Amino acid sequence: MDIENRELRYFVAVAEELHFGRAARRLNMAQPPLSRAIRLLERRIGVTLLERTSREVRLTTAGEVLLAEGRGALAAAAAAVLRTQRAAATTRRLVLALKPGGDAGLLRSILDRYAATPDAVPVELAFSAGERAQMVRDGRADLALLHRPQNDLTGLDCDDLHTQGQVVVLPESHRLAGRATVSMADLSGETLPRWPEARPGVTGHPISDVDQLMQLILLGRMVAVLPESIRDRLPPGVVCRPITDAAPATLVIAWPRESTSRQVAAFVAASSPR
Incomplete structure (x- = not known):
């Protein structure tokens, strides 16, 4: 049975707000026609979607x-x-x-190889620290440079470009700063960051960018596990130590799983020559 986009928009608004009045205001419509539309949708598909009482909608x-x-x-x-x-x-x-500094030094050669391909088109760089994967999913970007396992790659295809170890970034005064190496077990109980593009299930303090992260580390509010290339961008007062048992961080080029674009395919080939 077909469901119109309009019906889905109505239902999603009510389901997110769990309140017909707020959903109606969000949709810029009156409440009675919205209520009728949801009841009609339920009748059409033969399923109760919402439980309504005088006090709440569930x-x-x-x-x-x-x-x-x-x-x-x-x-x-x-x-x-x-x-x-x-x-x-x-x-x-x-x-x-891509995020600033997130290309592992590979972008210049990738762009040069792509520019030399037949039918190459101009490449616009869209810098974002928090929504690169979503930009590819929603069509604002054609490709993204992401990291596995840190980023959520749901709905995307990807090729590996560069793999490196990981380090823990600490304030100089931290109890582990004097160690030559640390293990993941050593970080038990520490506050870690959670990036906007983190894969499902990752917990931690929400972080939006590297500058914010470094400030919180300097203040002793958290530590962070990051690719070892971060060594060259640490501010004074912050140190890093290798983690002996952390999964390696792999830079990947990612694109929409359903993409049929010749330009995207050519850029991917230029990014990971074999």
């Missing part, structure tokens, strides 16, 4: 499933429109999302 198990699937479907539809519009633009270009 999602049923089926409603939780439709909320997750509906968000994905709406995001995919929006990304399809954006990619189509970009493909029709008079001047074709590739957008590469």
Whole structure:
């Protein structure tokens, strides 16, 4: 049974707000037609999505499933429109999302190799510390430089570019700063950062950028496990020590799993020559 994007938008708004009045204001519509639309949707698919009482609105198990699937479907539809519009633009270009200093020194040679390929188009660099993967998923970027296992690569294909060990970054006064090496067990009880693009299940203090992270480390509020290339960018008062048992950090080039773009394929080939 087909469900219109409009119906999904209505349901997702109600499911996220768990309040018909707030959802109606968010959708810029009156509450009665919104309530009727949700009841009609439930009748059409033969499933109760919301439990309503005079005091609250709650999602049923089926409603939780439709909320997750509906968000994905709406995001995919929006990304399809954006990619189509970009493909029709008079001047074709590739957008590469990356964080400052996050290319392991490889970007210059990658760009040179890609520029030498037939049908190469201009490459725009979109710097972001927190939403590179999402930019590729929603169509704002064609490719991204990400790290595995740190980043959430759901919905993306990727090729490995560079693998390196990891270090723990500490204030000079930290109890572990005098060690030659540390283990992951040594970090038990320490506050660690959680980046916006962290894979599911990762916990920690939310961090938006490296400058914020370094300030918190200097203040003794946390420590961080980072690729060893961070050594060259540590501020005074901060040190790093190798971690003997941390999983290596791998820089990857990532692109939409469903991509059929020749330019994307050419850039990937230029990024990881074999």
